[in-house]
């Protein structure tokens with residue numbers, strides 16, 4: 001092909017922007033390509049959206065990324081934002097669980113759901129006697145004999161057009177809307193883990209996977225946690241943490257996709273407690289490479305021996321990342337307000353005519369948009385929700401469309417409330433609290449933003465962010481703001497005795513935004529990968545495959561772009 005290859009990026013969220021930026025850089029250094037991006041809405045960034053309201057920095061969606069996953073911080077530094085990276089105030093990191101109507105701190109030393117310190121675990125009222133006994137039993141579990149990591153690796157998180165999950169932080173805390181601030185327990189490390197045969201393969205796939213497709217074991221997070229640590233660990237700790245991260249229900253989420261390291265730990269050690277302690281010891285003996293630059297983005301100690309923060313963000317909010325990425329793209333190649341509604345194989349008469357591009361028959365794709373515009377491309381990167389990917393790819397591969405369309409999504413709703421600091425005097429110290437389902441509230445979590453990151457509010461002010469929705473309450477998005485504010489204010493009153501009127505509030509709705517890594521997800525992703533590999537010039541990126549965090553999306557976007565550049 002003598003003309004430059006046309007590469008289309010569909011979707012201008014962080015995954016699509018990362019792909020477009022990677023392509024633009026390649027073109028500027030001589031790659032023979034013409035890239036362009038199509039975005040349905042009138043703005044770039046997707047879930048990343050920062051507003052400034054009277055001196056408050058308000059994040060409508062995500063507010064940070066897990067420092068341990070390096071891609072987002074690395075991208076910030078590459079874009080010249082290294083000096084804008086800030087870490088969470090981890091000295092203040094205390095997270096509470098609403099338990100019988102009052103806030104109880106998560107016990108120190110908890111690694112997501114694995115206790116590593118004896119006394120805090122045994123004193124906490126969050127765990128029942130049965131769970132405490134189960135923890136003791138876990139310590140003495142024998143190592144599994146035959147099923148080792150060979151089996152574990154058989155279904156590792158590999159997705160089409162994107163690289164394997166970074167095992168590390170699929171231990172949820174990073175991605176959490178709720179967690180993304182408040183609730184990662186102080187002792188929560190993101191070390192890895194191991195495990196034992198996961199039991200049943202659920203029927204979570206509904207009708208979208210054939211029985212032949214189901215070749216590997218998986219189990220729900222709920223079953224896995226219950227098996228190791230009993231009901232109270234599930235109900236009071238694991239389930240609210242996951243509701244914060246995935247907007248999901250532990251009964252439906254896959255242990256292999258959501259917490260792969262715990263699954264691997266079980267395979268290897270049998271006991272999760274022993275596995276976590278062993279990982280911690282290993283880490284102390286062999287610290288990883290010192291980090292460079294601002295130090296952002298590595299979980300290892302810095303050159304000065306200081307641990308890095310759990311979360312990182314940008315001084316003026318994640319909108320800075322979107323602006324920096326957009327500024328590196330040629331505006332004439334960004335098409336806002338273009339909702340893609342069809343994707344056809346090339347060779348059709350209309351494709352050859354599109355935009356005056358002389359496409360030979362049988363080559364490339366024609367992309368149709370709502371409103372009638374169409375675009376021709378040799379290569380297409382889809383960085384869209386999978387329900388849209390599925391619709392677009394149905395004419396190309398019906399089975400692939402079915403697999404993509406079978407990934408469920410839940411909705412999220414965030415509410416930001418700004419206060420005079422005096423009104424927040426009743427707040428306990430820490431990052432915020434989580435609300436287990438059994439407490440029967442609509443709020444899933446609340447972050448004390450002014451404690452979590454420096455510079456989010458003017459002196460003398462405070463900012464709260466509440467999270468609602470999720471798998472059990474998606475319908476809350478249909479209610480009006482007045483109703484939602486009444487719910488929030490009444491729940492804040494009952495939980496933290498906060499009666500004051502906020503100085504301002506904002507309600508943000510995120511319908512069908514959180515892909516659910518249901519039981520069998522890793523297998524589904526492998527099948528998607530193998531089918532996409534059979535379609536020339538099509539790549540997938542985004543949050544639905546191998547991690548929903550910002551770093552995961554950056555990674556999948558950049559990987560898809562690199563693969564697109566390699567197409568000849």
Ligand SMILES: Cc1cc2nc3c(=O)[nH]c(=O)nc-3n(C[C@H](O)[C@H](O)[C@H](O)COP(=O)(O)OP(=O)(O)OC[C@H]3O[C@@H](n4cnc5c(N)ncnc54)[C@H](O)[C@@H]3O)c2cc1C
Nearest residue numbers: 011013014015040046047062063177180340542543549550
């Ligand atoms: C409330 C909330 C809080 C979160 N908190 C955190 C956090 O603190 N930390 C963290 O790491 N992660 C967090 N996440 C997850 C993370 O923000 C997302 O997984 C990530 O931003 C998704 O990026 P994406 O590019 O894959 O998708 P999106 O951001 O959804 O981007 C997809 C883009 O495609 C566009 N589009 C859709 N359909 C079409 C079409 N037909 N044609 C053209 N364009 C289309 C959309 O308008 C959108 O701009 C949070 C998510 C939510 C909803």
